Amino acid sequence: MACGNNCTCDGDDSRRNFLKSSVATITTGLIGGSLLNSLVSCKNSSKSEGEKVNVLTHDGKLVAVDKSQVANFKPHISEEDVRKGIPGKKFVMVIDLAKCDGCGKCTKACNKMHYLPSNKEWIEVLEMQDSPDAAPYYFPKPCYHCDNPPCTKVCPVDATFKREDGIVAIDVDRCIGCRFCMAACPYSVRLFNWTEPVNPGFIETTPAAENVFQSKKGCVEKCDFCPHMAREGKLPACVTGCPMNAIWFGDANEDAVTCYDGTTTKLSQLLEDGAAYRFMEELGTEPRVYYLPPTNRIYDAKEIKIDNADSEK
Amino acid sequence: MEKLNPEIRNQIENELLTTVGRRYRQETFWVIFLALICVGGTVAWIIQLQKGLGVTAMRDYVSWGLYISLLFFFVGVSLIGAMISVVLRMSGATWRYPLIRIAEAITLSAIFFAGFMPVLDMGRPERLYFLITHGRIQSPILWDVITIATYFIGSVIYFYLPLIPDLAIMRDKLTHAPKWRQKLWRWMAVGWENNLQQRRLLKKAMFILGIVILPVAISVHTISAWLIAFTLRPGWDSTIMGPYFVFGALMAGTAIMILIITKLRHGYRLEHYLTPTHFNNLAKILLALTAFYLYLNINKYGVPAFKMAKEERFLLNDLFYGNHAFLFWFTQLVGLVIPIVLLSSKKIRHNIKATVAVAVMVLLGALINRFIIVVPNMLHPFVPIQHAQPGFASYNPTLIEWTITASSLAGFVLLIILLFKPFPVITMWEVIEGVEKHKEKEMGVEEFNHIQNNPGHAN
Numbered sequence: 105m106a107c108g109n110n111c112t113c114d115g116d117d118s119r120r121n122f123l124k125s126s127v128a129t130i131t132t133g134l135i136g137g138s139l140l141n142s143l144v145s146c147k148n149s150s151k152s153e154g155e156k157v158n159v160l161t162h163d164g165k166l167v168a169v170d171k172s173q174v175a176n177f178k179p180h181i182s183e184e185d186v187r188k189g190i191p192g193k194k195f196v197m198v199i200d201l202a203k204c205d206g207c208g209k210c211t212k213a214c215n216k217m218h219y220l221p222s223n224k225e226w227i228e229v230l231e232m233q234d235s236p237d238a239a240p241y242y243f244p245k246p247c248y249h250c251d252n253p254p255c256t257k258v259c260p261v262d263a264t265f266k267r268e269d270g271i272v273a274i275d276v277d278r279c280i281g282c283r284f285c286m287a288a289c290p291y292s293v294r295l296f297n298w299t300e301p302v303n304p305g306f307i308e309t310t311p312a313a314e315n316v317f318q319s320k321k322g323c324v325e326k327c328d329f330c331p332h333m334a335r336e337g338k339l340p341a342c343v344t345g346c347p348m349n350a351i352w353f354g355d356a357n358e359d360a361v362t363c364y365d366g367t368t369t370k371l372s373q374l375l376e377d378g379a380a381y382r383f384m385e386e387l388g389t390e391p392r393v394y395y396l397p398p399t400n401r402i403y404d405a406k407e408i409k410i411d412n413a414d415s416e417k
Numbered sequence: 418m419e420k421l422n423p424e425i426r427n428q429i430e431n432e433l434l435t436t437v438g439r440r441y442r443q444e445t446f447w448v449i450f451l452a453l454i455c456v457g458g459t460v461a462w463i464i465q466l467q468k469g470l471g472v473t474a475m476r477d478y479v480s481w482g483l484y485i486s487l488l489f490f491f492v493g494v495s496l497i498g499a500m501i502s503v504v505l506r507m508s509g510a511t512w513r514y515p516l517i518r519i520a521e522a523i524t525l526s527a528i529f530f531a532g533f534m535p536v537l538d539m540g541r542p543e544r545l546y547f548l549i550t551h552g553r554i555q556s557p558i559l560w561d562v563i564t565i566a567t568y569f570i571g572s573v574i575y576f577y578l579p580l581i582p583d584l585a586i587m588r589d590k591l592t593h594a595p596k597w598r599q600k601l602w603r604w605m606a607v608g609w610e611n612n613l614q615q616r617r618l619l620k621k622a623m624f625i626l627g628i629v630i631l632p633v634a635i636s637v638h639t640i641s642a643w644l645i646a647f648t649l650r651p652g653w654d655s656t657i658m659g660p661y662f663v664f665g666a667l668m669a670g671t672a673i674m675i676l677i678i679t680k681l682r683h684g685y686r687l688e689h690y691l692t693p694t695h696f697n698n699l700a701k702i703l704l705a706l707t708a709f710y711l712y713l714n715i716n717k718y719g720v721p722a723f724k725m726a727k728e729e730r731f732l733l734n735d736l737f738y739g740n741h742a743f744l745f746w747f748t749q750l751v752g753l754v755i756p757i758v759l760l761s762s763k764k765i766r767h768n769i770k771a772t773v774a775v776a777v778m779v780l781l782g783a784l785i786n787r788f789i790i791v792v793p794n795m796l797h798p799f800v801p802i803q804h805a806q807p808g809f810a811s812y813n814p815t816l817i818e819w820t821i822t823a824s825s826l827a828g829f830v831l832l833i834i835l836l837f838k839p840f841p842v843i844t845m846w847e848v849i850e851g852v853e854k855h856k857e858k859e860m861g862v863e864e865f866n867h868i869q870n871n872p873g874h875a876n
Binding site for chain 1: 468469470471473475476477478480481535538539540541542544545547548551552553555556557558559562644645647648649650653795798799800801802803804806
């Protein structure tokens with residue numbers, strides 16, 4: 105989108121830069137405010153002579169403070185922030201089926217991150233075979249965070265909702281456990297806490313939908329795209345857990361996705377070159393997860409054994 | 418229209434009032450028996466509340482089970498009130514008069530339990546009030562809550578309005594009843610004097626309410642059907658679900674109606690009022706409904722079976738010759754085909770015992786059919802079930818679930834009995850008025866001059 109002036113700049117870029125800079129200002133403002141308080145409260149006690157950093161206070165002064173004061177700062181995330189999502193982002197995932205060797209490390213990393221027992225899988229690695237003549241392949245299945253989500257449409261209390269950053273989240277403090285969303289999800293992604301889950305025993309201050317530990321008896325849970333990591337600019341657990349570089353995660357607005365080894369690539373290029381597709385596109389759910397077809401697999405696909413409870417025997 | 422001989426009028430009133438407040442041995446037995454089942458169910462429910470839904474056999478694949486099947490069953494049965502009171506009224510079927518209160522009692526009890534089943538199924542029932550504080554009107558569950566509540570209130574009013582003249586009769590006649598009862602009747606009869614203006618008002622109110630309640634009744638069950646039709650799952654993702662549920666419901670309700678009126682006929686000695694004519698007519702309705710429901714079933718299963726699209730194929734194979742084949746063919750053969758054949762015979766329709774037997778078959782088929790609609794579909798999702806933990810890829814309800822299910826059904830019958838206790842089972846004034854307007858034969862009741870042998874009565 106051009107801005108209409110005679111200048112040569114790219115409209116999109118300038119808007120993005122503007123967004124970035126305004127976010128930065130707000131953040132410094134916040135830091136300044138909270139720092140002032142802490143400076144007042146520990147005027148004399150702070151004697152540690154560490155590395156100094158310069159911060160801008162809200163009244164425009166540049167102050168040098170100890171770095172340890174800043175490192176502990178975490179912006180407060182309100183209920184509203186969580187329901188809105190991370191501003192300016194549109195999260196997207198790409199799974200390269202040619203690279204996935206079914207090792208299940210993504211599941212393990214995810215379970216570790218979210219304190220899930222081994223019988224729960226937010227990202228499940230299935231063995232798929234499209235036709236008897238085609239070789240099978242491994243198929244990691246996270247939540248697809250659909251843009252036309254069948255699950256959020258049916259929720260009677262807004263406990264599961266679509267955020268502006270593309271994430272379909274669950275608020276377990278709101279969920280009444282009717283399980284309509286589970287019936288509505290065509291991908292069988294949602295899990296229910298039939299019994300009391302084992303609590304890891306720590307207290308989280310963020311609103312429930314961005315908690316690390318989201319299991320609550322009588323409530324639904326599922327893959328949440330790790331929004332708590334995204335807030336810190338980090339990748340979800342499954343991506344950092346996949347040594348095959350099969351899972352890419354990023355922001356569609358930036359048109360960039362990153363995988364395990366830190367390679368960042370252009371999303372549109374990746375989808376185009378890889379002939380990407382989305383799972384069961386015909387349902388019209390508009391998933392935010394893309395698959396690259398399992399061509400030129402880097403492992404022996406013939407060894408995959410398929411264990412379907414529901415097959416044509 | 419001629420005025421009914423006061424003696425016959427008196428006779429009808431006395432006869433119908435005998436059941437009020439009177440204890441019957443068989444009835445007492447049933448009340449205690451059903452209440453005991455309900456106590457068992459309450460204990461099971463408390464266990465479920467404490468331990469969570471893990472005590473059921475529902476798991477992540479089959480996340481809805483017996484409770485939701487029963488929800489669909491109860492919502493369905495509740496349609497019978499609207500059918501008997503409104504549809505038969507509009508079609509001018511005079512034989513409906515003795516059946517109206519019975520049908521409304523079944524409706525009230527069914528819709529009460531229909532409202533209760535989702536609470537049993539909820540993971541966090543203590544958050545029920547979130548539906549009001551955080552309700553999202555876009556969700557079909559909210560629509561269901563609203564229609565069920567509306568239908569419940571409408572049914573209570575529809576139960577009460579025709580009761581007013583009867584309460585006045587009780588107030589005037591049963592002067593030996595305990596003081597508090599007389600007081601209650603006087604209060605509930607709201608000064609009914611049976612004058613022309615009051616009658617006109619009452620009729621008008623019942624007519625308007627009847628018109629309003631019919632679409633509400635249909636919407637209640639249609640929205641229940643939408644709970645599953647709004648999903649993308651194979652088998653559920655179908656436009657036939659609304660009518661499929663509504664007609665299956667009318668069928669089940671008619672079968673229950675037949676069963677309840679046999680019990681009342683013998684238990685309360687109402688042979689003069691609930692006659693073979695009623696059984697025959699209800700059996701004819703049941704015949705029409707089973708035939709139509711079979712037609713809907715052929716559409717629902719036959720059309721996808723011809724195409725055998727990939728995902729539907731797994732489900733249909735399961736139903737036609739897989740794990741659920743026995744239950745599926747039971748609902749189709751014992752629940753539909755055999756009843757249709759049997760009910761086509763006049764001999765069977767005129768035989769009360771045979772009609773009741775057929776009604777039992779239809780009812781069993783309808784109950785199992787709810788299960789067939791809910792559970793097998795959940796076992797055949799789009800994404801193949803792999804590496805399933807034990808108990809996840811199948812559904813065998815636990816004792817807790819069976820107990821709660823049994824006690825809900827017991828509670829449903831118990832509530833009907835309790836609704837019959839304080840009031841006459843049959844609307845006295847409507848029967849009297851019906852006899853005045855039409856011949857007894859048209860209403861299906863016995864001719865009263867035979868009973869009374871009164872020469873003064875023209876009929």
